[in-house]
Amino acid sequence: MNPHWNEKLIDGRQLLLLLVLGRLFSMMTYSPGKEAVPGSVTLAVQLPVLGLELALLLPAIWVLRHFDADSLLGLAYRKNALTGHFCALLGLASCILQAAHTLTVQADFLSGTIYRLPSRTGLLLALWAGVLYAVWLGLESFSRLGMGVFLAFGLLAAALVVQSLPRIDLINLHSPLEGGLSPILQGTLLSTARCGELGAAVLLFPSVRRDAVRWTARAAFVWTGFTLLLSFLTLTVLGNFAALRSYPVYTLALSGSERSVFGRLDALLLLVWIFLAVIRGAMYLWLGAKCVFLLSGRSNLFCIGTTGALVLAVCALSSPIGRGWESPLLWGGAMLAATAAIPLLAGFSPQIGRKHP
């Protein structure tokens, strides 16, 4: 089964699952960089971040409604080929960054935390090949897979809550205003930047059967709920330790494993995490391949192969970039920029010549 780029392939519920799972992956791979803010701030800014995320969607929604279109890239091509190509390139670049980030972060986690022996490159290549196969199977396949993964994650989250309940210590909660307004603003910016799924939603709109906007908004509420829950747990259970550790959710699962009746939740979390990586990586790679199709009009194999090669190239470059690569302002910011720029370009660029097919 190959992707049919211009077809309505998934329903709103599947869109929600893709977006939520993608966002959950970003949350799981949290790594405190130099711009990290205290956990209390992260917890406090989630509701403003939700508002900001919904606001970021408004230009896209307005443009689509105003021009009676269902695809921003399609609209850009309708206006003129140059805008179309530019928007597709922008979409492609941001999707490649997101996909590459997904693969490298997962490989880094596995090679740094779980394994000592297998090389990062080998893990990365295996993951890349798996994601490429999922993309080859089509958007429907990995979006259908999302249902089971979401259920598994939900059960795991419930088990984490039960496991963590006796260890919750509210003394770890501090006032978010302790450091003034600056951390609040920084936290809002960082949390919003982590949400590249907004851009994915905008690019996925044309592939959704109906009510894409409504399901995207619902997705934002769901991932905010999960973020609040897991941030609260990590903060109150792990305390200041959470701010220093990479992968705090995994640390949370690991920390209570030996005392828990559920046994080793960390192993189950690891398995679900791999599923999240496959789904997120495949979603962005599929979107990237769709952009390549719009740019080149070539076959599925060419589009997927080219995008896969570009993702691999960016993954290869990620090691020299080092810690800078982990900053959400780089990979997430690019996606948010695309989310904001594509609707504006598609909406306000002039109509030139014949409409592009």
Next chain:
Amino acid sequence: MKQKERTVPGYRAPQPPEGENIPLSKHLQRNLEYLRAASHNTADLVIREFEVSSVPVALVLCEGMFNLVALGQNVLAPLTELKLKRPDPEELLEQVRRSLVLAVDQGEVATVGEVFRFIMSGFGVLLVDGADCGIRLALQGFSFRSVSEPSGEVNLRGSREGFTEPLRINMSMIRRRIKSSALRFEMVTLGTQSKTDAFLVYLNGVVSPRLLEEIKQNLKKIKLEQVLDTGYLQPFLEKRRPLSFFSGIGITERPDTACAKISEGRVVILLDGTPMALVLPYLFSEHFQSFDDYALRPYYALFILCLKYFSFFMTILLPGSYVAIGTFHPQLLPRELLYNITASMQPTPFSLMTEAILIHLFYEVMREAGLRLPRPVGHAVSIAGGLVIGDVAVKAGLIGTPLVLVVALTAISAFVVPTLYEPVTVLRFLFILAGGWWGLFGIGLGFALVLCNLCALTVAHAPVTAPGSPLRLFSLRDMLYRQSWTKLGRRMMEVDRVPGAPGPQTKGADS
């Protein structure tokens, strides 16, 4: 562009037998000579020549295929006693057509091919000198296995009947259960040489016309000389992409299961000579259902369903996970178990992955041998196998003791969902390799891709993972748990309208 057939030495393309479309001649002797020549004087061709009111006739039969008593009482006696007012072929044919009831199924044949096809199905063909057609008379009397309990789908409750080899008996078993005029048997003949009869069975008005048309088109594409089992048809009915271990086509040998599927808008294909009927489309969740689920109390049916899902995942993942954890993540094991496993691995010369592959290979070899051997010998092989795996291999230091437990658990749990045995067996080996090379990452990635592949499968435009994904909560009443019949019976499932399938269509095969 049509693909050119490649010539391979030692192989030939399937070809229909020659001269089958030749019409029957008015000369009886010429017809008989041609029949003898075309059949190369085969030993089982029976030709009995006699006269009816001085009109030369011949009865053509196939040895062992007809009922001798029915032949004598219903055909030969009335014909030999027949006195024609005007003894000529037309009068004789007219009498046979209008006045004499020689067989319940009686009609005319016009070509040599038809004569062969009918006599080889147990009919007798009456050829009359001076007439360029023959009369076929149903006299089937070949021996066959009687109706018995299906060995592969044993149930605690419900019918004990299973399909058997003759098509007509299977047909009657379905008809007895659905006494509706909407139930339709549509006959097709498959195989250029074997000319095997098959029936498409469906409920008119319930089945999707698109599904039916697609199946018919796919069956027309079959260019095989012999069609000896429903397995021959399966690849023609499945979509070629994506390649998958799983199938969207089900198999059943139970008439009650077939009837339940038919009532949900599915098409059942019965093939002459096999008790295995095909069910199209077949959703993945149906592998975990059995007829018992609908006869037992709902809470117990739910319990059994959970057991089946658990067994399925265990049989695929347990050996691979054991290898992965033992090799890469020993910290996940409780300390005491870890010590035991380490101690059992000390004297063995192989890695955990090699051990697991070896022992599972041993097991599959013994299972296969036990399956094909005569039953008493098969038991002996099983006992010897059990001893080899369970005792001697451990004592010889080839494998560790915990692995024996793992293989025993996986082997038993594989039979909980027997229809998935084939994919489960191969996947088990793949997961052992993935776990041995990459640890839990390999298991996770492999499992994600297997599920992704399963999610990509569609049959008759419906995703095989429906109604679980894409999700419809209402449909879970028959998939994730089993509602009581008081609620279940209010709405019948329509398989062409599961989530993810194309929208509603005009129902009815004739529409």
